[in-house]
Amino acid sequence: MNDGILTVVxxxxxxxxxxxxxxxxxxxxxxxxxxxGTGGFVDRWTKLMGAQTxxxxxAGIGLLAVNLGWHGISKSGTSDDGGLxxxxxxxxxxxxxxxxxxLWSEDAHVEAVYNSVWGNFTSNxxxxxxxxxxxxxxxxxxxxxxxxVDKGELSVNxxxxxxxxxxxxxVVGALDVSLDCTLENGSDARLSPAYPQLEIVAxxxxxxxxxxxxxxxxxxxLNCIIIAPVGWIGPVEVSGGASTEVxxxxxxxxxxxxxxxxxxxxxxxGIGIILAVVLAMRQYREQLEAESEDEDSDDGDGEEKDxxxxxxxxxxxx
Numbered sequence: 001m002n003d004g005i006l007t008v009v010x011x012x013x014x015x016x017x018x019x020x021x022x023x024x025x026x027x028x029x030x031x032x033x034x035x036x037g038t039g040g041f042v043d044r045w046t047k048l049m050g051a052q053t054x055x056x057x058x059a060g061i062g063l064l065a066v067n068l069g070w071h072g073i074s075k076s077g078t079s080d081d082g083g084l085x086x087x088x089x090x091x092x093x094x095x096x097x098x099x100x101x102x103l104w105s106e107d108a109h110v111e112a113v114y115n116s117v118w119g120n121f122t123s124n125x126x127x128x129x130x131x132x133x134x135x136x137x138x139x140x141x142x143x144x145x146x147x148x149v150d151k152g153e154l155s156v157n158x159x160x161x162x163x164x165x166x167x168x169x170x171v172v173g174a175l176d177v178s179l180d181c182t183l184e185n186g187s188d189a190r191l192s193p194a195y196p197q198l199e200i201v202a203x204x205x206x207x208x209x210x211x212x213x214x215x216x217x218x219x220x221x222l223n224c225i226i227i228a229p230v231g232w233i234g235p236v237e238v239s240g241g242a243s244t245e246v247x248x249x250x251x252x253x254x255x256x257x258x259x260x261x262x263x264x265x266x267x268x269x270g271i272g273i274i275l276a277v278v279l280a281m282r283q284y285r286e287q288l289e290a291e292s293e294d295e296d297s298d299d300g301d302g303e304e305k306d307x308x309x310x311x312x313x314x315x316x317x318x
Contacts (some may be wrong), residue, residue, distance in 0.1 A: 003027035011035045020046040026094055026129045032101075039099045046096040049129055051088040054110060056135045059083050060231040062113040063135075065127060069093050069106060083233050094129050112137055116229035118174040140174035142200065143167055144242040147181070147224045149212070153248040160212045160247065162191075164224050166198060167205035174200050179208070181224040184243065189222055190214065217251040 003025060013021040016038045022045035024030055030045045037044045054063060056079040063085050064076045069092040079085045087110075094106040108127040112135050113120070123137040143166065150161040164179055178195045182188060190213040198208040214220060225241035 005029040005031065007031040007033070008035045009033045013037045016042050019043060020096065022046075023048065025050065030097075032097065037099055042099060044097045044099060044101070046093045049092045049094040049106075050131075051086050052127075052130070053132045054079070054085040054087055054135060055132065056083040056085065056112060056114075057137050057139060058114055058116075058229075058231040058233055060114075061135070061137070062115075064111045064113075065108060066111060067106070067108045068127075069108075070096070070104075110135060114139075114231070116231065117176050117178075118229050119172070121172060138172050139170060140168050140172055140177075140200070140202075141170035142174060142177060142226050143169070144179070144224050144226060145205065147222060147242045147244045149222075149244050149247055151247075152245060153250065155252055156214055156217050156249045157252075158213065160214075161209060162212050162222065162244065163207055163209045164196065164242075165205055165207045166200055166226065168200040168202060171202050173202045173204075178227045179224045180227050181210075181212075181222050184221045184223060195227070214247075214249045217249045219246050219248050221246050 006022065006024065006028065008022070008031065010033070013035065014037070019041065020043040021037045022030055024045060024047050026047045026049050028047065030047075032044050035044075049069075054065075056063070059079055059081045061079045061083070062076070063079060064074060065087055066074045068075060068089055073089065075087065075089060077085045077087070092106075096104050098104065106127075106129075110125045110127050110133070112123045112125065114122070114137060118140055121137055121139055123135060125133070125135050127133060145165045145167050147162060147164045150163075154160060162181075164181075166177060166179075168174055176197055177200060178197050180195060181191055192211040192213075196208045196210045198206045200206045212222060221244050223241060223243040
């Protein structure tokens with residue numbers, strides 16, 4: 001019997017070839033009043049569960065459904081890229097009323113295990129009889145609160161210190177959280193390390209410092225987001241993002257703009273050298289002229305003394 005209501009009143013059912021007099025689906029209702037069934041091991045009625053869709057918060061989660069049906073069997077599986085796993089076993093009895101009128105219901109649950117770079121996370125969710133079951137799994141809830149630079153203007157290729165702060169509002173911590181920081185247009189940025197990492201405890205926040213360099217001048221800003229682990233479903237906005245203020249990178253030397261300055265410097269240096277040479281030659285010439293005048297003066301005095309001596313000798317002879 002599919003979904004609907006079956007009422008059995010003041011009747012006798014006997015000779016069932018199955019383990020129950022009435023077999024119904026989980027969505028139906030069986031009303032058994034003042035009726036005699038086959039009895040013994042044959043139940044008055046059973047309800048079967050069809051396929052169930054299990055929704056997980058991330059893809060690739062390992063799942064184990066335990067204590068399924070009357071026989072309490074187990075079944076394992078893995079959620080697909082959309083975080084879904086279809087659970088289905090044949091003849092899965094989830095509730096029944098035995099021949100004595102006692103009710104029984106399945107007591108199943110699903111164990112979920114998610115192993116990721118942020119850590120290993122597990123949960124145990126009761127498996128009800130709904131066609132769609134959502135697995136509850138506590139995961140870190142991370143966001144980049146701020147990305148701050150230590151200066152707003154510097155030369156190209158100079159190191160710029162950047163500090164990113166990440167918070168975790170979840171009830172579980174996260175290990176090895178990596179940041180992906182790019183320029184405002186989405187192109188790669190020169191960072192050291194390339195992917196800054198940090199660890200954030202549940203309900204806490206942490207900061208990481210790294211270096212940013214730019215090989216081109218201009219105004220640029222840096223945007224940082226959290227790299228979600230493999231299997232994460234949905235946009236990365238779950239992990240948040242933040243940007244720096246605009247940083248101005250200046251060129252070291254512009255050959256065209258500074259050509260005139262370079263020429264002027266060389267001209268000034270040439271003129272200085274020429275003036276120094278002229279001054280040195282002039283001083284050298286003056287020194288030579290002074291020495292020549294001293295020598296001429298010494299030669300004149302010697303000739304006068306010799307002439308006087310000759311006159312004295314002549315007078316003595318006479």
